[in-house]
Amino acid sequence: MQNIDIYSVILIAFLGSFGHCLGMCGGIVLAYSSSKIQAKHSKFRQIISHLLYSFGRITSYTILGFVFGLLGLGITFNNKANAILLIFLAFIMLLMGFSLLGKSTFLLSIEKNILAQSWYKKTFSLFLKSDKILSFYGLGILNGFLPCGLVYFFAISAAASGSAFRGALLMFVFGLSTIPALFSLGFFLGLFKNSSLRLIFMKSSAILVLMYSLYTFYRAFKYYLA
Numbered sequence: 001m002q003n004i005d006i007y008s009v010i011l012i013a014f015l016g017s018f019g020h021c022l023g024m025c026g027g028i029v030l031a032y033s034s035s036k037i038q039a040k041h042s043k044f045r046q047i048i049s050h051l052l053y054s055f056g057r058i059t060s061y062t063i064l065g066f067v068f069g070l071l072g073l074g075i076t077f078n079n080k081a082n083a084i085l086l087i088f089l090a091f092i093m094l095l096m097g098f099s100l101l102g103k104s105t106f107l108l109s110i111e112k113n114i115l116a117q118s119w120y121k122k123t124f125s126l127f128l129k130s131d132k133i134l135s136f137y138g139l140g141i142l143n144g145f146l147p148c149g150l151v152y153f154f155a156i157s158a159a160a161s162g163s164a165f166r167g168a169l170l171m172f173v174f175g176l177s178t179i180p181a182l183f184s185l186g187f188f189l190g191l192f193k194n195s196s197l198r199l200i201f202m203k204s205s206a207i208l209v210l211m212y213s214l215y216t217f218y219r220a221f222k223y224y225l226a
C-alpha cells in the first residue's frame with residue numbers, strides 16, 4: 001500500500017470506530033461485558049477477554065481483506081478495466097460516506113438485516129453463554145463478519161488494491177485501529193457511548209470516506225489516461 005493509503009486507513013478507522021463502530025458493535029461489547037465478565041475476575045483476565053474479542057474481529061477482517069484483494073486481482077486486466085473498477089468502487093464509497101453522515105439508509109438497512117437472522121442469534125447466544133475464555137475470540141470472529149459500513153469501505157479498498165496480501169494487510173491495520181474505541185467501551189463500560197464526541201468522530205470519519213472516494217476517482221482518471 002502507498003503511504004497515503006496507510007495513513008488514511010488508520011485515521012478513518014480510528015475516528016470511525018469512535019463513531020460508527022460504537023453504535024454498530026457497542027451493543028455486542030456491552031452485552032458480553034455485562035454477562036460474561038464478572039467483578040470477581042482479575043483486571044488481567046478482563047483485559048485478555050477484551051483483547052481476544054478484538055483479535056477475533058481482526059482475524060475476520062484479515063480474511064475478508066485477503067478474499068477481496070484476491071477478487072480485485074482477478075478482475076483488473078488493464079488500465080481501462082482498472083479505471084472502470086475504481087469508478088464503481090468510488091461511487092460505492094460515496095454512498096457509504098453519505099450513509100455515515102446520516103443522509104442515506106444505504107448501510108443501515110443492510111447492517112440491521114443480518115442481525116435479525118436466526119443463525120446469527122443462535123451462534124451469538126452459544127458464545128455468550130460459554131464460560132470459556134476463548135469464547136471471546138469466537139464472538140470477535142462472529143462480529144467481524146457482520147455487515148458494517150466501515151468494513152464495507154475497507155473491503156472495497158482491499159479489492160481496489162488488486163493484491164491479496166495488500167488487501168489482508170489493509171484490513172489487518174483497519175482492525176488494529178479500531179481496538180482503542182471498542183476496548184475502552186468494554187473495559188470502562190460505556191466510555192464514549194453517549195458522548196457528544198462520538199458524533200464528532202462519526203462525522204469526521206464520514207468526511208474522510210468522502211474525501212477518499214474523490215481520491216479513488218482521481219486514481220481512476222489516471223488509469224484512464226495511461
